[in-house]
Amino acid sequence: MTTDRSALEPVPAAAIQPSRLLADELSHFLLVYKFGLAEIGTKITILSEELAHRGRGNPIEHVSTRLKSVDSLTAKARRIGCPATLDAIRDRIRDIAGVRIVCSFASDVYTVADMLTRQQDVTLLQTKDYIAAPKPNGYRSLHLIVEIPVFLSDRVVAVPVEVQLRTVAMDFWASLEHKIHYKFEEDVPAALRDELTEAATDAARLDERMERLHAKIHGPRR
Numbered sequence: 001m002t003t004d005r006s007a008l009e010p011v012p013a014a015a016i017q018p019s020r021l022l023a024d025e026l027s028h029f030l031l032v033y034k035f036g037l038a039e040i041g042t043k044i045t046i047l048s049e050e051l052a053h054r055g056r057g058n059p060i061e062h063v064s065t066r067l068k069s070v071d072s073l074t075a076k077a078r079r080i081g082c083p084a085t086l087d088a089i090r091d092r093i094r095d096i097a098g099v100r101i102v103c104s105f106a107s108d109v110y111t112v113a114d115m116l117t118r119q120q121d122v123t124l125l126q127t128k129d130y131i132a133a134p135k136p137n138g139y140r141s142l143h144l145i146v147e148i149p150v151f152l153s154d155r156v157v158a159v160p161v162e163v164q165l166r167t168v169a170m171d172f173w174a175s176l177e178h179k180i181h182y183k184f185e186e187d188v189p190a191a192l193r194d195e196l197t198e199a200a201t202d203a204a205r206l207d208e209r210m211e212r213l214h215a216k217i218h219g220p221r222r
Contacts, residue, residue, distance in 0.1 A: 026070050029089075030067065037097045039148050040161050040163070041065060044116070047112065059104050059111060060103060061102045064100045073096060076093060097160070102166060106167055109142050117146060121149055122146050123148075125146060127143070128143040129142055134200065138177075138196060145160055145163075169204070169206050169207045
């Protein structure tokens with residue numbers, strides 16, 4: 001059985017009208033991404049339980065997953081000018097399936113990312129390190145696009161999944177920043193944007209301070 005990267009759904013990827021993207025074809029198309037989330041979720045659960053049994057504390061605080069709905073997927077396709085075909089959506093939208101891993105410390109982010117991407121059936125396609133190089137608004141997180149095989153009844157399909165790894169402080173800031181932007185419908189006053197950026201810097205300093213304190217008490221993370 002060979003891995004098929006050319007098709008992520010059993011429905012022929014023929015051109016379809018935008019209005020039909022809300023029909024059964026796209027729902028069926030999304031099903032394999034749901035399976036991809038289940039596969040990578042199992043891997044993360046295994047890592048988390050194994051690390052917890054090592055006796056030095058589990059670096060993974062919590063995990064959440066999300067699968068774009070038909071509405072959000074079609075809205076993104078329109079926003080980025082993506083043609084309304086399954087082939088184009090498959091090729092251009094890589095965050096249809098996403099998982100967020102929240103870790104204790106920044107060093108844990110890289111440790112867990114390395115453990116995950118070193119697995120033989122996980123292929124790393126892209127890395128965006130917003131911890132080493134934060135976004136202008138102060139956003140920090142490590143973003144990976146990985147590809148994971150999903151075993152269907154008649155073939156193996158390679159499914160891309162976006163993995164976001166961040167600390168508790170980074171996640172706290174990003175969650176509240178998102179709510180503020182939602183309240184102002186993206187038109188956040190300049191003074192408030194500046195305060196948000198300063199708050200992100202404060203959160204990063206807190207991360208560094210807490211990691212130093214942990215190292216003093218328990219020694220370096222392994």
